[in-house]
Amino acid sequence: MIKGIVIGFILAIAISVGCVFIYFSAGMAPVATADAPMPFEKKFANMALDAHIEKQHIPPSPVPADEPNFLAGAGVYKQHCAVCHGLPGQIPVDYATTMFPKPPQLFRGKGVTDDPIILLRRNPTGQQLYQSMHVGE
């Protein structure tokens, strides 16, 4: 009885690994830029990214969350980030529409945010942006 369960279990694992191997080796995996993402791809990628950032133990931003710093940050954003991540009311430039993966449009409905100021709302100190610049991700 136990022996049968163990053999069945090993067989199930071997068949699953075989199916995954065939899925990739037979070219069924969506790899073209126009393909839809793999099932659960976004979820797993975000889980891995969040876990990776968490493990970096990045200290809190040393930059105080005050008006002058927000204004200076907006200047940095306009100069270095807006070309891809957009500005309010701006028609997305070619970068935003042709890159793969697409840069999230931070002032448009979907992407990082469902709200133009979500980055600040989700994290009033701009910690996410700080981490992203610090870790480079």
Ligand code: HEC
């Ligand atoms: C040349 C284009 C480009 C520029 C310039 C750029 N980014 Fe990005 N950014 C991207 C792309 C593309 C992604 C999406 C990467 C992905 O999905 O794997 C991204 C992702 C991000 C994310 C992750 C959003 C999320 O889903 O959590 C943040 C935060 C970010 N960028 C911040 C910045 C900041 C801050 C700057 C300026 C200092 C900047 N980016 C400049 C292209 C750019």
